[in-house]
Amino acid sequence: MMTDTLPPEAVFSERDEAARAILIANDRGGYTVPTAGLYPYQWNWDSAFAALGFARFDLNRAWAEIETLFTGQWESGMVPHILFHKPDPGYFPGPDVWGCHGPIASSGITQPPVALSFAPRLLRQDPDFGAERFRALFPKMRAWAEWFLRWRRDEKGAIFVIHPWESGRDNAPDWDDAMEGVDPQGVGYYERRDTQHVDASMRPTKYDYDRYIWLVQRGKRLGWDDAAMAEGNPFRVADPTMHFILLRGLRELLIAGDQLGLDTGGLEDQIAALEEGAKALWNPGMGFFDSYNCNNGIWSNALTNASFLCWFGGVSAPEMERHLRRVLDAAPYGVPSLAPFDPRFDAKRYWRGPTWAMMNMMIGEGASEAGIALGEEVRQRTQEVIAKYGFVEYFDPMTGEAAGGKAFTWTAAVWLAWAGKEG
Numbered sequence: 488m489m490t491d492t493l494p495p496e497a498v499f500s501e502r503d504e505a506a507r508a509i510l511i512a513n514d515r516g517g518y519t520v521p522t523a524g525l526y527p528y529q530w531n532w533d534s535a536f537a538a539l540g541f542a543r544f545d546l547n548r549a550w551a552e553i554e555t556l557f558t559g560q561w562e563s564g565m566v567p568h569i570l571f572h573k574p575d576p577g578y579f580p581g582p583d584v585w586g587c588h589g590p591i592a593s594s595g596i597t598q599p600p601v602a603l604s605f606a607p608r609l610l611r612q613d614p615d616f617g618a619e620r621f622r623a624l625f626p627k628m629r630a631w632a633e634w635f636l637r638w639r640r641d642e643k644g645a646i647f648v649i650h651p652w653e654s655g656r657d658n659a660p661d662w663d664d665a666m667e668g669v670d671p672q673g674v675g676y677y678e679r680r681d682t683q684h685v686d687a688s689m690r691p692t693k694y695d696y697d698r699y700i701w702l703v704q705r706g707k708r709l710g711w712d713d714a715a716m717a718e719g720n721p722f723r724v725a726d727p728t729m730h731f732i733l734l735r736g737l738r739e740l741l742i743a744g745d746q747l748g749l750d751t752g753g754l755e756d757q758i759a760a761l762e763e764g765a766k767a768l769w770n771p772g773m774g775f776f777d778s779y780n781c782n783n784g785i786w787s788n789a790l791t792n793a794s795f796l797c798w799f800g801g802v803s804a805p806e807m808e809r810h811l812r813r814v815l816d817a818a819p820y821g822v823p824s825l826a827p828f829d830p831r832f833d834a835k836r837y838w839r840g841p842t843w844a845m846m847n848m849m850i851g852e853g854a855s856e857a858g859i860a861l862g863e864e865v866r867q868r869t870q871e872v873i874a875k876y877g878f879v880e881y882f883d884p885m886t887g888e889a890a891g892g893k894a895f896t897w898t899a900a901v902w903l904a905w906a907g908k909e910g
């Protein structure tokens with residue numbers, strides 16, 4: 488069933504040591520930055536992976552990562568995608584651009600709730616050690632899940648995002664149609680910082696960036712009020728990343744909550760609602776899980792790595808196994824963020840082609856749990872690409888070449904928690 492991280496007494500290889508050194512170097516005291524320079528704050532789903540990495544050698548520190556994340560939770564239950572713990576002028580858009588008023592300076596959108604699944608894992612690793620800490624987090628985690636169900640669920644029951652950054656797959660083709668509907672007039676002058684750290688050919692384009700910033704300005708203008716933002720929102724895209732990750736989170740919370748005798752009332756119904764809602768993400772024309780523009784119903788027609796998160800969410804469809812075989816045959820170095828046979832594929836541009844270790848982990852583990860042998864193949868390929876090219880942000884799925892930021896937290900963490908272990 489659900490897999491746990493390796494026990495802390497596991498033997499460490501030299502590469503394990505290098506991964507551990509990255510986590511330690513990116514530790515800013517209670518939270519970890521994804522990588523120094525390019526991403527100098529705490530990112531929501533990055534932190535959840537960091538926690539699993541820390542759990543290999545310091546379980547206390549692993550819990551702290553998730554606890555720190557929840558110190559940024561808003562009254563509404565939302566947990567922001569970035570927490571700006573300490574100012575860093577090297578990053579744009581910073582706290583002044585977002586203009587939020589949560590307990591900690593933050594962005595105004597969320598990110599996939601991987602932490603809901605990973606806190607129960609920390610608990611399983613050492614139930615005595617984690618029980619109190621899990622108990623304290625449980626109502627907060629439920630409040631976050633309930634916020635999603637209230638504010639990010641469309642008429643068909645699918646979870647949607649209101650900004651590409653919310654999905655964590657910033658420039659995926661999934662957003663193209665909705666982005667066309669955003670007119671970035673009046674966005675004004677701004678200076679990007681990302682392209683000062685990483686080659687512009689590996690980053691989203693100016694067309695995308697103008698719209699990212701325009702959407703942030705809209706949220707700020709509306710005071711990040713959920714009800715106000717829901718009205719006439721030009722960007723609402725139903726997203727398999729959010730849907731499947733939230734569904735798994737709810738399942739894990741139910742199991743762990745029951746084990747500790749916590750009040751799990753309502754969770755079963757929420758799970759059933761998302762199982763039903765997952766049907767809305769099935770693109771019948773293409774025969775795979777897909778995203779769609781909630782405002783006009785247009786499908787992305789994109790077979791992405793998010794499509795393959797179905798198993799992580801405990802949802803299976805035999806066609807998805809066949810699709811996974813096809814993309815692995817086309818791309819030797821891990822599940823590409825977009826199928827290489829899609830004309831929009833771009834091997835080095837972020838979420839339009841490259842393979843990401845943390846997505847591979849959720850896909851591989853989910854598939855293995857569902858009894859699909861390809862899950863182990865995904866793990867081996869991820870192990871190989873990291874071993875050859877290092878702990879970088881993402882990889883060209885055709886050549887394996889390193890891309891994006893270096894010394895990356897979640898790639899190191901995924902090595903420790905999953906990719907690096909002997910099969």
Ligand code: GLC
Pocket residue numbers: 521526530531532533654655656657
């Ligand atoms: C990029 C990624 C996002 C991640 C962040 C920090 O914005 O697209 O998923 O959380 O970087 O690593």
